[in-house]
Amino acid sequence: MKVAVCVKQIPDPASDYQLDPEDHTLVRPNEQVLDDTDRYGVEVALQMAERHEGTVTLISMGPSGNLQGVRQALAMGADKAVLVDDPSLKGADSLTTARVLAAAIEREGFDLVIAGTESTDGYSGVVPQQVAELLSVPALTYAIAIEYADGTVRIKRQTATGYDEVESETPVLVSVTSGVVEPRYPTFKGIMQAKSKPVDTLTAADLGVDGSVGQQVTAVDVSPARAAGEKVEDDGEAYLRIITALEEAKVI
């Protein structure tokens, strides 16, 4: 089974995110981490590959930087990475991103594509569905559980009121929530091996995709901040303040 998993390198969420004052795109430092959301995708991909004699290829678009994020995923156990890094893709919208990812996935060949449900820094939440459409495969989305047998992928698809059981034959794309599995931590051996695993770097032209962007930020405004109220250290009586606040809000 050939598994392709879409992973994104993002600025460390613990750092302060900045917008470029010129074009208002997110500033991406040289050192970026693996999007935590994608650790779940990588884990699902690895489990599928381990159980069904497969390989796992990481597909990523964005500035390579020092490749820390991609190496993290390789250290978990992925076999190789394909990275599309091209200045013309700076500020790419979701459709351009999906065109790039789909072209790279097609070039590698696949039975199963795994993606996260939404990225931490972009969170458009539509890239996986766009990729599926471009690859002409079903998208089994918002998976909270996944299994595979005899050419059929079955998932539990999270819904507003519970979940649906959804299935389809491969080739197929599955987007996974962050509850689906417990991602493994890279072992020391994994980290060492990751250093020599193949990382192909491609441009948009290599894939025949033009990096046009269909949207432009026209304004960035500071939203009227909600003022912080009072902060009270609990001395054993603080619950009375809550009761008073509930009374003031006229809900009790």
Place this chain on the structure above:
Amino acid sequence: MPWVYIEESQGAPVTVGLEVLSKARSLGEPTVVYVGEGSDAAFATLGAHGAAKVLHITPPAGMLGTAQVAATIAELIAAHSPGVLLLGMTYGARDVAGRLSARTGGTVLANAIDVSLDGGVSAVNEVFGGAKLVTTRVTGPGTPLVLVRPKSFPAEPSGGDVPPIESVPLADAGHAGSARVTGTHTEKAAGPKLEDAAIVVAGGRGLGKEEAFGMVEELADLLGGATGATRAIVDSGWVPYAKQVGQTGKTVKPDVYIACGISGAMQHLVGMKDSSTIIAINKDEEAPIFAVADLGIVGDVHKVLPQVIEALKGR
């Protein structure tokens, strides 16, 4: 003319669809693309909220159907070239919008909290937990697709009549449309609906263990409110996704929001920061939730919550 995508849930148009339709009235005469079984009552509701016309698509039975629905809407868009398609941001709408944009080449603007057609289609969305508002204009070809977050606009009836209904045949989507739905599981729900409740008591990982969510339920019960949760404890399987508040869950604007053991990550804040009164209990005085709380208690939920519950029981 604005088009609005609305899906059916339990026989009725989804609320976020009616919210978006209400907004669309201010942008022109809305045509609704309605996806569901359809009924006189459902069409009347659409008319009452301002639909001038309904294009009705019945999804294929027993199938996921998003690829077929997207292919059908793509044909409609090719035939009519609407200026914009607005969609309330549900899971289903994200699936359809993604596929549709890949088919038509139209740009998707996601997470919109406002939309304008002045000088082209543009949308506003909140970034950094709502600290900044970014306006994005569509410059690409095709009909722009705008996914609007729930509760961005009120659903307000305009008193319109039942609009003309045109039934649209379903397009074929080949292998992409082959996903089957083999079972549906619905979690039992008690008490008021989270998105409509006047009081929300929400719990996070600071509760420590699944059983401690019982305190949150008890307090919500006493106040006649609904329970909510962070994604952290939804992903851990403590509570169902239906309870999740935030960017990828529900948006709530209750009179009172009580956050128990919740750090206040920006993805959580965007779902609740517009509540009238926010009360937070967290043992870390640096927790970001305190930046939006009207009343912040620096303390242990395991001490404070039982005291609040006792005090309310005694009233």
